[in-house]
Amino acid sequence: MRSARTMKRRRALALAATIGIGGAVLAPTPAWAQDDAASQETVGYATPPPVDPGQRPNDDGQPDKTYEKKVECVQRNLEYSEDLQNAPWGQQYLRIDEVHALMRSTTGHVGIDPKTGKPIKVAVIDTGVRQHPYFKHEVLGEGDYVRKGGNGLEDCDGHGTEVAGIIAADTPDHIGFIGVAPDAQIMSIRQSSQNYAPKQNSGGGSTPGTGPSQDSRTQDSEGAGTLSTLAKAVVRAADKGAQVINISINNCRPANGPITPDEQQLQAAIDYAVRVKDAVVVSAAGNVSDATSCKQNDQALAEKPTTIVTPPWFSDNVLSVAAIDETGGVADFSMNGPWVSVAAPGTGIISLDPAEGSDRLANLMVDGGETQEIRGTSFAAPYVAGLAALVRAKYPDLNAYEVMHRIKFTAQHPAASNGRDNFVGYGVIDPMAALTATVPSEEGMPSAQAEELPSDMPPASNRDWTPTIVALTGAGGALAALVITLFVVHTIRRNQKDTEKPARA
Template structure:
């Protein structure tokens, strides 16, 4: 009963976005980071979803995996940890490369026996869901699988159900991902503190980009008011910021809008792995970001010579658009995994609007005479006169013939 109560409390804590401390400022390193979704299911779960989840139904997986499944690509998941007891994740996680920035070695004590300091214990379930969307291995009895099911996950614990993570611990986590040679970094957290490029987090993101790492971050879940605002690290230049879309490829109402938004991805009724085993359904931009991170892992595996910037541009350019260009609600559109893997035209440096269709030549106007010239009028009247004269001649000729015939008949009778 106590365990169930703890799990319910955890769920409640995650479904309520915690406000940032009022005293925090851009210069302070302790701005709290928030998990962008999670907590709508308990765990462990015996249940597995037999069918293919809708977010995967929209993808032709055989075509997507025709050339690669992400083998050799390392994806750092900076989150609440990644549980390796789930059979779909155990072979995907590099536990030796993991880390825990909430309870470092000198404070871990007996927790070392549980492996907490390598980021492989997830008391919340959030990071385990995120990792599953990226790289869960196929398993008999379920249609759920990660988008890059041969990629490797680097588990980094940086947050918990109390939102204990800060911009400083997130910066440390990014540096650890760099040291462990991550190719992709997924951060399904945000802070609304106006952090500048000189903040600890801003500098850490810059270091990752300098190392040619693709940094993917969720946009946040405070979008119900529709107002445009920045969240970090998603709004730092070079980061691929991801919003949430629904089954109709439209913006999920909770998804944060902003000028920083790069693309959107499924974030409603998302199936993924949970600690201990099984799967559950959850909502949030937290689960949109790893969808895109999985696509980025496939692109990196297929085109290893492409830069991080080119990979981001390819994902944005090939997204399914609702407008010709980008907007503040879905970015460049909803990510299209199969199109993103089609790089035959070569890499691009930045996305651009689709070219406008060529305009059809305007039809030449038909000539309409509004009046006639005097010459045309005289010609028309002369034609009428000739016609009338011809009719009169015919009438006279006919009358003459009738009179003549009548006179002839009278003479014959006399």
């Protein structure tokens, strides 16, 4: 067993300058729909209006404007020469090794579609994913909305590769870290980058941006990626056959108005992916940032959020993922909201080193010139995306909505009304339960109904004295009869003696 000092040292070994605290920063709200947009005023825009399928964008596969690189791509820090070999706490917390053993014993694989015999395809819409040697299958480059003519296999920021590693890294046996679904195949679509910026005079107006939320680089900064291109990327992923779509990028805005045109496009794109193309969409819940529009939803009325985050806002069609820390409680940076579906580990992250040419792992990043641990709801979401891939592999007949329901139904529900709250949703995911539990709706069984039980003591169990009274009465009557009988017999015998006595002379 490694000493505490060795373990501590290994946690500081691999250093990659990644895009950062990863998380989510977008806009809009949850699950239980309203009849019309006007009704949102009564709930503080907690629920988006119904989907308008006509708003689904046509995917041209092109950036919305011309972007150019402003910051050099991430590079490996050669000061760190040793490899990370320990498993991150989140992987142990979710019992991923046991889950893999279960999958291999029951299906013979960890992420293969039994209907086709091919890997489950998981689209990562992010900053790109590079071809790291620890991916079992070739990363499929399916699009680039940052650089015209790109294929999505450049990850200048470093964020997307780390996200993808949590989903599908297949590491050697001597390395503790491993992806949730190592047999799955990653599809990469680069949609955003904070290392790129619009080229001067490239045209285009100001539109809501997207990006992994963090302290110094957010969607509010001048980078590549908008809600409009995110909507196109979702349509592309669905059309390319993604069975699971992970979106660890998003946009925040104040909850002071109805849905915007760009949000309508994203809502329609997600609805198309889930309802029409049967893809499970997973999104990071978002990271709090006082420097941006991502203000925490800590208002008195939970159903009236002050900040809206998309894609999580569209929770009828999205599994929105909050982050927990090593204590098992919700992380202090995780955005709250009525759209949160479930939670997963989001701190102390270990994943693939995104630096070009590296064959190692990373557990640190550089942000603002300082090193810090990799954390954020960005990295909680891929734990859920990986689990969705495993569920699809073990239960191939379930549709996207049923997969989402199974993950929420088997989560570790918080002690709150209806088993959910605005912090962790239906609770921290339980991969083992998600892959083994019996879900009533799948078996045609009625769901359990809540039953109100009395809070006072049960009624007193008073004794029925009737049998005792009857018995005593009978015994008393018999005794009286016996006494009378004895008296009569005694009297008769006495009289007989008196008559038989001879008279005196």
